[in-house]
Amino acid sequence: MYNSTYMFDDDSDDEIPTQQAIQESLQDRHKIETSGSATEDESFQYIASEEHEKIIAAIRTGQEEALMKLVKHSSAFEEADQQGWLPVHEAAAQLNKNILEITLKASRATTWEQTTLKGETPLLVAVRNCFVDNVRFLLLNGCNPNVKNEEGDSPLVTGADVLSQAMDCASVLFEAAGGGNPDSLSLLLEYGADANVPKHSGHLPIHRAAYRGHFVALKYLVPVTDFDAIKESGISPVHSAAAGAHPQCLEFLLKSGFDANFMLDQRVRKGYDDHRKSALYFAVSNGDICSTQLLLDAGALPNQDPINCLQIALRMGNYELINLLLRHGANVNYFCRVNTTHFPSALQYALKDEVMLRMLMNYGYDVHRCFDCPQGNSSRSQYVTDGWTSTVIKDTMFCEVITLSWLKHLSGKVVRVMLDYVDHVNICWKLEAVLKEQELWPDINSILTNPRSLKHLCRLKIRECMGRLRLRCPVFMTFLPLPNCLKDYILYKEYDLYGQENFIGTYNLNCT
Known part of the structure; x- marks a missing residue:
């Protein structure tokens, strides 16, 4: 790649x-x-x-x-x-x-x-x-x-x-942009150097300056670079700044009017095995919190790439990146086309991490699909999922994954967390057999065999009425005429382990 x-x-x-x-x-x-x-x-x-x-x-x-x-x-x-x-x-x-x-x-x-x-x-x-x-x-x-x-x-x-x-x-100007020498750059432009002449790769001097992080060079190049030349190149300098992990250059470009959602041209995307498109994808792949924040604040859409940006952050285990993406509408229920699971793919990266698991659940993860398995029956309900094709060979169920020999020891903790986000669910015989071996089985069994509290059911109903789109963007909650304590309850703030850790860390720092 x-x-x-x-x-x-x-x-x-x-x-x-x-x-x-x-x-x-x-x-x-x-x-x-x-x-x-x-x-x-x-x-x-x-x-x-x-x-x-x-x-x-x-x-x-x-x-x-x-x-x-x-x-x-x-x-x-x-x-x-x-x-x-x-x-x-x-x-x-x-x-x-x-x-x-x-x-x-x-x-x-x-x-x-x-x-x-x-x-x-x-x-x-x-x-x-x-x-x-x-x-x-x-x-x-x-x-x-x-x-x-x-x-x-x-x-x-x-x-x-x-x-x-x-x-x-x-191009001589291209070399000057890469060197970040403002005096040479200014001289070349003064003597007629053309900032819109591409290299053989299609890159312009502005791309080189952005990737190298030459902020002053960018100031010279932005006014003399035509958007048509950038469009023809198939690459935005925003991509270059994000790829080079230079937030200062990225911020300048965004403030200069460059589009945070400019997508790589198809011919450029083919140079990557993952066929990435967005500048946000580069920032997330770099683990660059600052650039990711800048792009999201500028309106970058987090669900545009073939491989979801959230999946990259989950794979890295970066809580701050995950939280940023979720707060800006990342699709917690994305499906990876490679792993043909019946349940949304994000869960696979959170099975061993309750903080990540709670983050996914709080933002509307479709827990019901994890329990959608007929007991002892080979026929399974078929769901049509966006992005799936007739080439899907197997619709792997949650019970088949969590009961694997190297994962079944996690089944009790994972299922117990999931039950906080559903009403009444049925578990198949295969999952039940493994859960009975877990320390948390008495608690799980009590929840499964007894009615849920009215308070809990009301929360689930309100979340259902809000819809997953609004749950993915909690800013919508500010428009509801509800007390803050009720809003926090609906958003599962008591289970926001990441937020609690940050609060405790901030509190300790202030006390110190």
């Missing part, structure tokens, strides 16, 4: 395999060409001239006078090393702008846009090293801020054909 690093940070994409392929291809070609004669072998070998070596040494050591004396050797300034670096590339990577000025004037104009084996022009090298003076100098001398690699534009003559097929477009 592709991870968020692959999707949002192009430094981690196929650059390395590409370079390996290039090197291997060059080696293969070298073998073919050298199979002829010794003369051909000698002509292929890269041998730097003495003048070229002196030029590179002067550039690296910052010896301006020595470099000035070497200007007369113009051909040596057109020689590239095995990585495709010309002297002008080397000069762009030095802090001394005078060195770059001397080298640029000594080099032919055609070399100013020439790329290295990694597709870097001298301007791109200066940007990557955050040398603003060098960037400004190159731009003033006409270097193109929107340059892309051109086919056959390689200094390595023997590898020109391979290189032109293997390399992709690279």
Whole structure:
């Protein structure tokens, strides 16, 4: 499965395999060409001239006078090393702008846009090293801020054909956005760099800045990035900020008007085994509470992804994430298409954790489906569940799961909790046999064989009238003309173990 690093940070994409392929291809070609004669072998070998070596040494050591004396050797300034670096590339990577000025004037104009084996022009090298003076100098001398690699534009003559097929477009502005250098970014934009030119992956500079967490860079890029270009990319910078776990950038983007519910395009979703769609999914997967809160407060919908965000939080056992999602309408009764259970899938992650179990039940988990099993009868009532298809092979009942040898010791505690959320239920013979072995059986049996209190039945009836949608969003409770104590009772506040733990923790902290 592709991870968020692959999707949002192009430094981690196929650059390395590409370079390996290039090197291997060059080696293969070298073998073919050298199979002829010794003369051909000698002509292929890269041998730097003495003048070229002196030029590179002067550039690296910052010896301006020595470099000035070497200007007369113009051909040596057109020689590239095995990585495709010309002297002008080397000069762009030095802090001394005078060195770059001397080298640029000594080099032919055609070399100013020439790329290295990694597709870097001298301007791109200066940007990557955050040398603003060098960037400004190159731009003033006409270097193109929107340059892309051109086919056959390689200094390595023997590898020109391979290189032109293997390399992709690279934008200087994209590199500046990734480096988070506001001065370089501002200069590039001032000299006409286009923020809407995508990389080969479809990403824009704004995506790189958001993923890397470069807040200042985002401030420059948001006003000059077109929504149509973002839509065409299939990815929102909101996804990038969420994937990179940068709440400050995420908050800025949301306040700038970016949609919290922008969904990944289908072609991008295919890069993930889980076919995720929402920015919220990235935030939840990262366990990023702050970003999750920001997205939910901005109206992010928690039930849009093929794998429910709540399922991810439950799998992680993160109470705070679970609570956040439930309070903002996460569907507690989702069904996982992989595990074909008759009861909503969320229960599987809470069997060993009463805090999570109570959280699910309090938010309207359909407990009745756990007891929907005819006693000793192979025929079972059929329910039509959203998202299920004819490919479902087996509708696994709760009793079949909880009576497994490695789970049956939990059956007493789980069923006892469930009984707090139902009226009268029948349990099948299989579940009863296991429950009779549990310590809590006398209590469970007493509840099953005696009438429930009127108070409890009223609570269940009110919850039924409210409907699960309103139970999933308790904010609706504020509109009911009921005393607060009654509202708390309806919402099972006495069984809100997570809320009680937080209250006790806060109380202890304040006392301290």
